[in-house]
Amino acid sequence: MSVAHVIVTVLAAFWVGFSAVSLFSHAKWVVEPLTDYGVPLSWWPWLGLAKAAGALGLLVGLFVPAIGVAAAVGLVLYFIGAVITVVRARSYGHVLFPLMYLVPVVAAVVLGAAA
Template sequence: MSVAFVVLTAIAAAMTAFSAVSVFIRAEWVVKPIADYGVPAGWLPWLGAAKAAGAVGLLVGLAVPVIGAIAAIGLVLYFAGAVVTVVRARWFSHVGFPLLYAAPVVAVLALT
C-alpha cells in the first residue's frame, strides 16, 4: 500500500464525510440547490447515509481492500448520478461540484 493511496483515501473519505454531514445538518448551501434540481427533501437522509457509508467504506478499505473498492465504486456511481441530476435540471454551472467530490474517489479506485 503506497503513501499516495493512503493520502488519497483519507482525502476522499474526508471530502465525502464532509458532504454527508452537510446534508445531515441540512446546510442551506447544499439543500437549496438539491431542491432546485428537483430532488425531494425526503431523499436527503438517504443521500447523506449513502455518502457516510461510502466514506466509512473507503477508510475500512485501508484494512480490507475489497470493501474499499466496493465503497469507491458505489461513490463513483453516486456522484455520476449527481452529475446526471444536475444536467437533467439544466444547472450546467453546477456540474463541477459533484465532479470535485468524485475526483479523489476515482483516483482511489484507480489505485486500488
Template sequence: MSTTCLVVTLLAAAMSGFSAGSVFLRAPWVVQPMADYGVPRAWWTRLGAAKAAGAAGLVAGLFVPVIGALAAVGLILYFTGAVVTVLRARRYAHVPFPLLYAAPVAAALALA
C-alpha cells in the same frame, strides 16, 4: 500500500464525509441546490447516509481492500447520478461540484 494511496483515500473519505455531514446538517449551500434540482426532501437523509457509508467504506478499505473498492465504485455511481441530476435540472454551471467530490474517489480506486 503507498503513502500516496493512503493520503488520497483519506482525502476522498474526508470529502465524502463532509458532503454527507452537510446534508445531515441541512447546510443551505447543499440543500438549496438539491431542492432546486428537484430532489425530494424525503431522499436527503438517505442520500447523506449513502455518502457517509461510502466514506466509512473507503476507510475500512485501508484494512480490507475489497470493501474500499466497492465503496469507491458506489460513490462514483452516486456522484455520476448527481451529475445526471444537475444536467437534468439544466444547471450546467453546477456540474463541477459533484465531479470535484468524485475525482479523489476515482483516484483512490485507481491507486488501490
C-alpha cells in the same frame, strides 16, 4: 499499498464525509441546489447515509480492500448520478460540484489498483 494511495483515500473519505455531514445538517449551500434540482426531501437522509457509508467504506478499505472497492464503486455511481441530476436540472454551472467529489474517489481507486 502506497503512501499516495493512503493519503488520497483518507482525503477522499473525509471530503465525502464532509459532504454527508453538510447534507445531514441541511447546510443552506446544499439544500438550495437540491431543491432546485427537484430532489425530494424524503431522499436526503438516504443520500446522506449513502455518502457517509461510502466515506467509512473507503477508510475500512485500507484494511479490507474488498470493502474499499465496493465503497468506491458505490460512490462513483452516486456522484455520476449527481452529475446526471444536475445536468437534467439544466444547472450546467453546478456540474463542477459533484465532480469535485467524484475525482478524488476515482483517484483513490486508481492509486489502489496501481499498488
